[in-house]
Amino acid sequence: MARDVRGGGGTGHIPWGDVVLAAIASVSWAMVAMAGTAALGLHLLGADSAGALGPMTAAVVVLGAGGSVSPSGDVSAFGLDGAEAHAALSVTPLGVGLAGALFLSFFFLRSLRGAGAALPGAELAARAGAVAVMFVAVLGGLAWAGHDVVTIDGASLGLDEVPGADGDATGGAGGIGDLLPGGLGGLLPDRLADLARAQAHVGFTVDTVKSLVGGACWVLGVLVVAVLASRRTPLPSRLAWLHRTVRPAVSALVSVLLVAVVAGCAAAAYAAVGDDHPKRIAGAALLGAPNGTWLGVPLGLFVPWDGQATGELAKLLPDPLDELLRVSADEPVTVGRLAELDHRVWLLAVAAAVMMLYAGVLAATRTDRGEATAARFAGRCALRLGGVTAVALPLLVWLTQVSTDGSLSVLGFDAFGAGIELHGHPGTAAVLGAVWGAVAGGVGALVACGAGAVPAVPAESSGWGGDEGGGGGPAPGPYTPSRPYRPSHEETNPYLRPHPADAIHGAPTVVGPIVPPTAPKVPPPGPGPAPRDGRPDGVPPPDRPPARG
Numbered sequence: 176m177a178r179d180v181r182g183g184g185g186t187g188h189i190p191w192g193d194v195v196l197a198a199i200a201s202v203s204w205a206m207v208a209m210a211g212t213a214a215l216g217l218h219l220l221g222a223d224s225a226g227a228l229g230p231m232t233a234a235v236v237v238l239g240a241g242g243s244v245s246p247s248g249d250v251s252a253f254g255l256d257g258a259e260a261h262a263a264l265s266v267t268p269l270g271v272g273l274a275g276a277l278f279l280s281f282f283f284l285r286s287l288r289g290a291g292a293a294l295p296g297a298e299l300a301a302r303a304g305a306v307a308v309m310f311v312a313v314l315g316g317l318a319w320a321g322h323d324v325v326t327i328d329g330a331s332l333g334l335d336e337v338p339g340a341d342g343d344a345t346g347g348a349g350g351i352g353d354l355l356p357g358g359l360g361g362l363l364p365d366r367l368a369d370l371a372r373a374q375a376h377v378g379f380t381v382d383t384v385k386s387l388v389g390g391a392c393w394v395l396g397v398l399v400v401a402v403l404a405s406r407r408t409p410l411p412s413r414l415a416w417l418h419r420t421v422r423p424a425v426s427a428l429v430s431v432l433l434v435a436v437v438a439g440c441a442a443a444a445y446a447a448v449g450d451d452h453p454k455r456i457a458g459a460a461l462l463g464a465p466n467g468t469w470l471g472v473p474l475g476l477f478v479p480w481d482g483q484a485t486g487e488l489a490k491l492l493p494d495p496l497d498e499l500l501r502v503s504a505d506e507p508v509t510v511g512r513l514a515e516l517d518h519r520v521w522l523l524a525v526a527a528a529v530m531m532l533y534a535g536v537l538a539a540t541r542t543d544r545g546e547a548t549a550a551r552f553a554g555r556c557a558l559r560l561g562g563v564t565a566v567a568l569p570l571l572v573w574l575t576q577v578s579t580d581g582s583l584s585v586l587g588f589d590a591f592g593a594g595i596e597l598h599g600h601p602g603t604a605a606v607l608g609a610v611w612g613a614v615a616g617g618v619g620a621l622v623a624c625g626a627g628a629v630p631a632v633p634a635e636s637s638g639w640g641g642d643e644g645g646g647g648g649p650a651p652g653p654y655t656p657s658r659p660y661r662p663s664h665e666e667t668n669p670y671l672r673p674h675p676a677d678a679i680h681g682a683p684t685v686v687g688p689i690v691p692p693t694a695p696k697v698p699p700p701g702p703g704p705a706p707r708d709g710r711p712d713g714v715p716p717p718d719r720p721p722a723r724g
């Protein structure tokens with residue numbers, strides 16, 4: 176199929192066949208990764224014992240793609256009227272979303288690399304739009320399938336451990352029955368005993384409209400980040416400046432965030448080795464490892480959080496965060512307050528600072544220095560990484576916020592309650608992100624220059640036409656190779672070694688110097704010598720007739 180590559184921003188011919196096939200492949204692999212991650216995580220957590228795994232997997236995939244799920248239910252134990260269960264859930268399983276984002280980005284970028292050296296803007300928009308439409312269509316099918324009823328055993332909620340739940344009307348010495356007036360002292364423990372032996376049926380339903388809107392925003396955001404983080408994907412000519420200014424910083428920050436997720440998974444694997452329920456830890460890490468690590472990044476960079484935790488759900492938070500939220504929810508959660516409970520929390524701040532420094536060094540090695548001095552190059556890297564981090568850090572705060580509430584009320588008395596509220600400050604995160612990014616970018620550039628990773632190159636030897644701020648010069652390719660990161664060494668480069676004049680004669684495939692052949696001697700023009708019989712030249716002998724023709 177013919178392809179028009181005459182201009183990077185033109186409206187040439189769009190290969191719709193390739194566009195549709197690439198969209199199908201990208202969305203299919205992304206959905207397979209998300210569904211597999213969600214199903215395995217739910218199975219390891221034991222959630223499939225309470226209901227069907229298929230609808231729960233569909234609901235978790237919708238949540239991971241920015242959707243919304245509304246749980247609801249009506250609990251009735253042995254004819255008890257007024258027993259009501261309600262819950263609200265606002266949390267994104269980033270493990271599921273990250274798995275889908277990685278596969279979606281890989282196949283989408285692979286299709287763009289096959290589009291040619293110059294990618295028209297219309298084709299880029301068509302490919303992104305096809306992927307978005309295909310993803311939203313599949314998400315609509317999951318929203319239709321993501322509803323079911325989950326059966327919860329009352330004993331699994333811990334109600335059988337409540338004093339008096341074993342049928343004792345007084346609840347023992349100091350039991351809950353002693354605190355109630357009149358006949359309620361014997362009524363409530365009996366009802367709790369019945370409820371502990373009952374089966375609570377709680378349903379969940381995917382909010383279709385909110386899920387489709389959230390899924391469209393999610394897939395477009397993933398594609399934008401993927402294009403900005405890729406350093407080999409062609410761009411339209413009008414967006415070529417992004418390759419020199421934004422892509423090095425975005426790719427470096429994305430790389431260190433993925434490394435942080437890998438470190439979180441390694442920590443979860445270490446914790447699962449000595450735990451009594453390793454499957455639960457593995458399932459929780461599979462679904463929420465990015466939630467924990469990306470929550471620790473802004474927290475380690477001194478971004479304050481507001482939150483509170485009550486009931487059994489508080490046990491899901493890591494120590495000492497659970498203790499701090501249960502003790503005092505009036506003051507913001509900071510590294511300093513957590514360090515008052517456990518001094519090891521300061522290691523989180525050290526790890527976050529090292530992560531940002533690594534991002535600064537990585538961004539500097541991926542940036543073309545040109546003829547700029549070390550100070551000017553450091554300022555340029557600081558400005559770019561600071562701007563990118565000022566956008567990325569509030570995004571992490573927004574992604575990792577948690578809002579969960581669930582309660583079970585009987586006759587107006589709270590028998591079971593749990594909830595988690597954790598929200599960061601996006602404005603403070605933007606300011607701190609700009610500061611941390613600028614410092615890390617400048618220091619990382621100086622470290623990279625000092626180590627010789629980004630040497631200054633004259634304008635005529637740079638593949639980008641000298642200083643990258645000029646914006647001229649052809650892009651690196653097979654005929655204009657990009658400048659290497661490190662200078663070449665004469666002692667290791669065979670093409671830069673001095674060769675003696677007779678070095679070629681010593682080669683094993685040549686036996687000696689090549690002597691050109693001598694030309695044959697040609698007699699001078701004019702009549703030649705007379706024949707021996709005295710006849711003139713060209714006259715045949717008398718006994719032979721002259722030659723014809």
